[in-house]
Amino acid sequence: MPRTPxxxxxxxxxxxxxxxxxVMRLRPDAYCMYVADDAGFPYxxxxxxxxxxxxxxLMVWLIGQFxxxxxxxxxxTASTLVLPHLRAAYPQIxxxxxxxxxxxxxxxxxxxxxxxxxxxxxxxxxxxxxxVRTYAAHCAVTLVGSDRLAAIAEASMKGEKPADADIxxxxxxxxxxxGAARTDCIVLACTHYPLLLAELERLAPWRxxxxxxxxxxxxxxxxxxxxxxxxxxxEPTPRGAHRALFTSGIAPAPALKDALAKRGIGKIVLxxxxxxxxxLR
Ligand code: DGL
Numbered sequence: 029m030p031r032t033p034x035x036x037x038x039x040x041x042x043x044x045x046x047x048x049x050x051v052m053r054l055r056p057d058a059y060c061m062y063v064a065d066d067a068g069f070p071y072x073x074x075x076x077x078x079x080x081x082x083x084x085x086l087m088v089w090l091i092g093q094f095x096x097x098x099x100x101x102x103x104x105t106a107s108t109l110v111l112p113h114l115r116a117a118y119p120q121i122x123x124x125x126x127x128x129x130x131x132x133x134x135x136x137x138x139x140x141x142x143x144x145x146x147x148x149x150x151x152x153x154x155x156x157x158x159x160v161r162t163y164a165a166h167c168a169v170t171l172v173g174s175d176r177l178a179a180i181a182e183a184s185m186k187g188e189k190p191a192d193a194d195i196x197x198x199x200x201x202x203x204x205x206x207g208a209a210r211t212d213c214i215v216l217a218c219t220h221y222p223l224l225l226a227e228l229e230r231l232a233p234w235r236x237x238x239x240x241x242x243x244x245x246x247x248x249x250x251x252x253x254x255x256x257x258x259x260x261x262x263e264p265t266p267r268g269a270h271r272a273l274f275t276s277g278i279a280p281a282p283a284l285k286d287a288l289a290k291r292g293i294g295k296i297v298l299x300x301x302x303x304x305x306x307x308l309r
Pocket of ligand 1: 039040041043044069070071072073102103104105106147150178217218219220
């Protein structure tokens with residue numbers, strides 16, 4: 029009997045659920061622990077040193093507690109910064125990251141005008157600028173740092189209907205026209221944004237391809253489990269058996285609890301892990 033892989037999926041909040049869904053679809057046998065560091069949300073506004081220290085401190089606790097086989101950092105804002113630190117600290121654990129899907133967007137775009145919609149942190153990272161130089165030098169790339177879209181996505185998961193004007197104010201800068209040419213691909217470089225995909229499609233001033241890397245990340249997880257860890261697919265883990273942990277220690281409201289249950293998460297763990305660390309509050 030193959031052993032059930034334990035996969036930890038980590039984000040600052042609810043955005044990583046878009047990645048979790050694809051991991052569950054591709055590896056139904058995996059037993060998933062979703063961790064929302066909602067006490068630290070939003071990561072987009074944290075300074076780089078503070079973010080590295082925070083995620084490193086959380087990982088010590090999470091790895092000690094849950095001994096996952098693989099960890100997905102389902103957050104662009106964290107991945108573009110903390111992956112090298114985590115890989116160096118835990119060489120025995122495979123980490124799968126989420127970085128802006130600039131390469132596929134540049135390859136797919138016909139107009140060669142692409143936009144990258146991300147948190148202000150991700151837009152400012154050297155890592156992101158390097159991806160643009162390496163893979164999209166032949167494109168006109170517009171980087172758009174959104175202050176509020178991740179929080180709007182959080183609110184909509186909690187049952188609030190977002191105002192169209194609020195979403196439009198965040199995405200407007202992605203739509204660029206240059207003579208007859210215009211943006212045709214927009215990279216969703218924050219895992220929260222695909223939670224709003226229906227609204228984004230409806231409100232877009234013209235049709236574009238929205239690039240959500242969740243499936244590609246899940247394929248990478250599957251590859252790591254299969255090839256690196258030799259964990260071939262076994263019996264499916266029952267839906268409802270998966271868990272979600274919230275670092276705020278605040279219980280999710282009923283609408284969110286329902287949304288989590290629909291995504292296969294039946295158990296909520298409330299763990300204010302870092303409350304004793306005032307430096308990380
Ligand atoms: N979901 C996160 C990302 O992919 C960030 C949201 C935030 O905490 O600012 O970048």
